[in-house]
Amino acid sequence: MTKKDEFDLKDFLPYLLNQAAEVTSREFQTYYRRRYGMLRTEWRVVFHLGRYGDMTATEICDRSMTHKTKVSRAVKALEKKRFIKRTVVEEDKRNETLSLTPSGRAAFKDLFSAARTYNETVTRRFTAEENDVLRACLAKIADT
Amino acid sequence: MTKKDEFDLKDFLPYLLNQAAEVTSREFQTYYRRRYGMLRTEWRVVFHLGRYGDMTATEICDRSMTHKTKVSRAVKALEKKRFIKRTVVEEDKRNETLSLTPSGRAAFKDLFSAARTYNETVTRRFTAEENDVLRACLAKIADT
DNA sequence: ACATATTAGTTGCTTTTGTAACTAACAAGG
DNA sequence: CCTTGTTAGTTACAAAAGCAACTAATATGT
Numbered sequence: 001m002t003k004k005d006e007f008d009l010k011d012f013l014p015y016l017l018n019q020a021a022e023v024t025s026r027e028f029q030t031y032y033r034r035r036y037g038m039l040r041t042e043w044r045v046v047f048h049l050g051r052y053g054d055m056t057a058t059e060i061c062d063r064s065m066t067h068k069t070k071v072s073r074a075v076k077a078l079e080k081k082r083f084i085k086r087t088v089v090e091e092d093k094r095n096e097t098l099s100l101t102p103s104g105r106a107a108f109k110d111l112f113s114a115a116r117t118y119n120e121t122v123t124r125r126f127t128a129e130e131n132d133v134l135r136a137c138l139a140k141i142a143d144t
Numbered sequence: 145m146t147k148k149d150e151f152d153l154k155d156f157l158p159y160l161l162n163q164a165a166e167v168t169s170r171e172f173q174t175y176y177r178r179r180y181g182m183l184r185t186e187w188r189v190v191f192h193l194g195r196y197g198d199m200t201a202t203e204i205c206d207r208s209m210t211h212k213t214k215v216s217r218a219v220k221a222l223e224k225k226r227f228i229k230r231t232v233v234e235e236d237k238r239n240e241t242l243s244l245t246p247s248g249r250a251a252f253k254d255l256f257s258a259a260r261t262y263n264e265t266v267t268r269r270f271t272a273e274e275n276d277v278l279r280a281c282l283a284k285i286a287d288t
Numbered sequence: 289a290c291a292t293a294t295t296a297g298t299t300g301c302t303t304t305t306g307t308a309a310c311t312a313a314c315a316a317g318g
Numbered sequence: 319c320c321t322t323g324t325t326a327g328t329t330a331c332a333a334a335a336g337c338a339a340c341t342a343a344t345a346t347g348t
Contacts, residue, residue, distance in 0.1 A: 007260050009191065009208075013267070014168040016279060019209065019286035021161035027288075028158045039304080047153065058326060064153075065163065070305075072327060094313045094326040116151050123157070126281055133277040135160060137270055142163035144171075183334080202296060214335070216298060238296045238343045 017141075024122065031114045036107050037081065041066060041074040043111065046083060046100065050108030054099040056089075065142075083107055161285075168266065175258045180251050181225065185210060185218040187255065190227060190244065194252030198243040200233075209286075227251055 009015050025040065032038040038046070048060050055063075057071045075098060078084045083104035089095040100108060123131055153159050169184065176182040182190070192204050199207075201215045219242060222228045227248035233239040244252060267275055 012263055014172045016282040017165035017168055020282040021165040023286055023288055024158040024161055119156055130277050130281055133274050134281045137278045138160040138164045142167055144167055
């Protein structure tokens with residue numbers, strides 16, 4: 001496949017990954033954008049809080065490998081839209097615990113199920129084994 | 145893997161794809177950035193011209209699914225850096241054929257081989273079959 | 289021939305991101 | 319205590335991307 005002189009964009013992983021990521025992101029973003037006016041990082045923050053429970057911005061940064069300024073801005077925007085609230089941690093006032101408001105929780109539930117549905121439509125295009133290989137490879141590439 | 149209530153970011157393809165794309169792009173961009181001060185779209189334009197021969201901006205847009213403003217700006221930047229030149233097509237003066245200058249060609253050669261090398265280091269982490277499945281899945285997702 | 293539509297490419301303006309410098313709270317050693 | 323260092327998070331400024339309106343050349347229908 002990677003014969004010396006035939007090396008091609010179709011073989012080049014950074015390119016392939018970008019194209020695939022772009023397509024799926026664009027498709028899924030219509031949900032959180034249209035319905036809730038969220039940006040990608042905002043949706044990611046909401047997902048973390050909804051799926052894994054309250055946590056600080058730094059924890060979200062670590063778990064999702066997202067830069068803190070991105071998360072900081074997402075948190076600010078989500079707060080303004082009343083999807084999340086912050087609580088300063090008394091024991092260490094540098095930390096703020098983030099948690100979903102009722103409407104944040106409702107948005108999460110909706111988007112969570114939309115995410116699962118969307119994911120299934122993509123997943124259905126491949127065999128079980130292909131899906132396993134795909135996810136394993138992606139995970140391995142991602143945590144370098 | 146996708147049991148109803150265990151649905152997780154590790155299963156969500158848009159997320160996995162983004163993380164993996166981000167990692168590889170970041171790693172590879174050090175080459176074209178440091179060595180030639182190129183941006184991603186600029187490198188992509190150079191790759192197209194070097195690998196597939198002279199073509200117009202629109203052809204590059206179509207082949208790489210990149211928006212024309214991005215390509216337009218990349219072309220402008222590459223021209224300023226003397227990596228490419230434009231030639232208005234006499235038969236239809238709306239078109240301009242893009243082609244690499246000697247130094248553009250040199251940069252392409254260098255980056256092309258860096259790309260192949262980088263790609264091999266990623267590829268080596270998987271079996272031949274895994275690589276086939278991975279690329280096939282990504283290609284299928286990308287052309288939707 | 290002429291009004292209308294299409295195509296290639298650019299530009300201006302806005303939104304988003306990246307980088308680095310900053311504040312505030314805490315920790316730890318002398 | 320008090321200097322020094324670290325950690326959480328923000329903000330200011332610059333780089334990049336997206337979108338929509340634009341010019342210029344050509345094609346098309348009447």
